[in-house]
Amino acid sequence: MTIVFDHVSKTYDDGTIGVGDVSLTVRDGEVMVLVGPSGSGKTTLMRMVNRMVEPTSGRVLIDGRDVRGRDPIALRRSIGYVIQGGGLLPHRTVVDNIATIPMLNGVGRKRARDHAMGLLGKVGLDASLAGRYPAQLSGGQRQRVGVARALAADARILLMDEPFSAVDPVVRRELQNEVRRVQHDFGVTVVFVTHDINEAFFLADRIALLGDGGVLEQVDVPSRILGTPANERVRAFVEAGRPRMDKGVRCGLAV
Numbered sequence: 001m002t003i004v005f006d007h008v009s010k011t012y013d014d015g016t017i018g019v020g021d022v023s024l025t026v027r028d029g030e031v032m033v034l035v036g037p038s039g040s041g042k043t044t045l046m047r048m049v050n051r052m053v054e055p056t057s058g059r060v061l062i063d064g065r066d067v068r069g070r071d072p073i074a075l076r077r078s079i080g081y082v083i084q085g086g087g088l089l090p091h092r093t094v095v096d097n098i099a100t101i102p103m104l105n106g107v108g109r110k111r112a113r114d115h116a117m118g119l120l121g122k123v124g125l126d127a128s129l130a131g132r133y134p135a136q137l138s139g140g141q142r143q144r145v146g147v148a149r150a151l152a153a154d155a156r157i158l159l160m161d162e163p164f165s166a167v168d169p170v171v172r173r174e175l176q177n178e179v180r181r182v183q184h185d186f187g188v189t190v191v192f193v194t195h196d197i198n199e200a201f202f203l204a205d206r207i208a209l210l211g212d213g214g215v216l217e218q219v220d221v222p223s224r225i226l227g228t229p230a231n232e233r234v235r236a237f238v239e240a241g242r243p244r245m246d247k248g249v250r251c252g253l254a255v
């Protein structure tokens, strides 16, 4: 599905500008990574898609349709939303967590649970984990359940808000690979928020780099963000987040 942000802005009630004037198109089936410093409006922008945030001005269109015309609850149930920690219901088992939204949408319990069991494999989880509660899983496993839950309602859009920032680097890379695979297998459109430029480079088809005041600094494929930054702020942001090989080498020699 295509998502269009058409001149959206958000000023919160206390006067804080969450998002300036942003126009951005996320193409069908693309992984668009929103990246930028803390407070640059990444989460605010993303939450406009499922109406967790209502823009102060401008419109968000999904496949040409203004989300304002959609019932917010139905809209949210049709869009996968993955947050740090997985956002799982603590008193429900893995399989029931995954089956919850389809059941709310009217799918029968048995069918929803059978589908949930199938999804476990798709996100790299063993079926033996189905009966566990979230507290009995590792951080990485919880994230995978979160992804399965987001996919369970046949969502065509996945919104992922810094989902992997609390897991260790090795598991994080596995999860990033999983996102790419899921995107490929299911053909979903993914909007992924991170403030880690390296995660953005790894995952993104395109990167939207936001700056202070919620302004869009550059939208481009990773190689162009790296090779031809639009301005000094983009260059500095990318530079600050990249591994400093030269420093590492110098340290190595000094020891």
Ligand SMILES: Nc1ncnc2c1ncn2[C@@H]1O[C@H](COP(=O)(O)OP(=O)(O)OP(=O)(O)O)[C@@H](O)[C@H]1O
Pocket (backbone or CB within 6 Å): 012, 013, 014, 016, 017, 018, 019, 036, 037, 038, 039, 040, 041, 042, 043, 044, 045, 195
């Ligand atoms: N409910 C709110 N009320 C007032 N200001 C808010 C609210 N939510 C967010 N903001 C402000 O809006 C700006 C953008 O916040 P947002 O969470 O979208 O940024 P972000 O880029 O996702 O940040 P981070 O990387 O730290 O998560 C910040 O200045 C933040 O303090």
